[in-house]
Amino acid sequence: MNSGSNGTVSLSEWVENYTKDLYSWALHKVSDRELAKDLVQDTFLVAAEKLTSWKRESSPKTWLFSILNHKIIDYYRKKVRQPVSLENQPESLFFDETGDWNTNNRPGEWDEEGKNLLDDADFRSVLQTCLEALPEKWNTCVKLKYLMNKNGEEICQELDIAPTNLWQMVHRAKLQLRNCIETNWFKD
Amino acid sequence: MHWLFLSCLKATELIEKKMSFRLSSKEKMQLMMHKAMCEACSRYEKQSQLIDEVISGQAPKTPSEGEVNLLKQKILSDLDVAQK
Secondary structure (H helix, E strand, C coil): CCHHHHHHHHHHHHHHHHHHHHHHHHHHHHHHHHHHHHHHHHHHHHHHHHHHHHHCCCCCHHHHHHHHHHHHHHHHHHHCCCCCCCCCCHHHHEEECCCCCHHHHCCCCCCCCCCCCCHCCCHHHHHHHHHHHHHHHHHHHHHHHCCCCCCHHHHHHHHHHHHHHHHHHHHHHHHHHHHHHHHHCCCC | CCHHHHHHHHHHHHHHHHHHCCHHHHHHHCCCCHHHCCCCHHHHHHHHHHHHHHHHHHHCCCCCHHHHHHHHHHHHHHHHHHCC
16 A cells, blocks of 8 residues: 555545444444544544554554544543533532432332333433433543443543542432433333 | 441442442441441442443444445545645
């Protein structure tokens, strides 16, 4: 493969061959179609710019995926750095000043006879709706935790945040999510 | 308060910590004690695990053929512009 005058030719082949895989991957990681498309477009722009630095030892596919993964992590890193507004402190919504559950938000019983919630399509769609209703930053944390296939330490390292921050953010997100599910699914 | 006793706020925080990281022996003891006495937090733990399982078990969405083709065209025109 030549760079320079043939660069365009090879790149368009790559677009043809790898767009689908790159897009599926990005979609899985960020679960937002428009954003996933943007990330893939950016990936190819970066590839075009850096084509001369591409080393033939790695396959084009590996190289493109590594660019895309950088883009995905960058996206999450920026997200997590955005400050959370204080009005959205949910702890006080769920717990009183001594740290006990508020009566209204105390977790209720979810078990329903013979029902496996894990396989229940309605339950999953309620969960999805509640996930989307989360404030953006918490939504990001939850996505990160589940979609990046990484353990806590790795996520903290990549995002350059302290472990305490991560699980506290997940905690807040979880409290909201749990409450939203209970309200929408069980108290209909 | 005795060091072994946690508030529900603290206990649920530890439950989340436990799912992403490890708890110290002290934290494990505290959480065990708390759950033995607190039905609401025991439920919280079960529900939180269920939420985790449902989210991580969600099948990846597969993009449609048409969507991918549109994206390819967009990228190619991007690249065209970038080359000029």
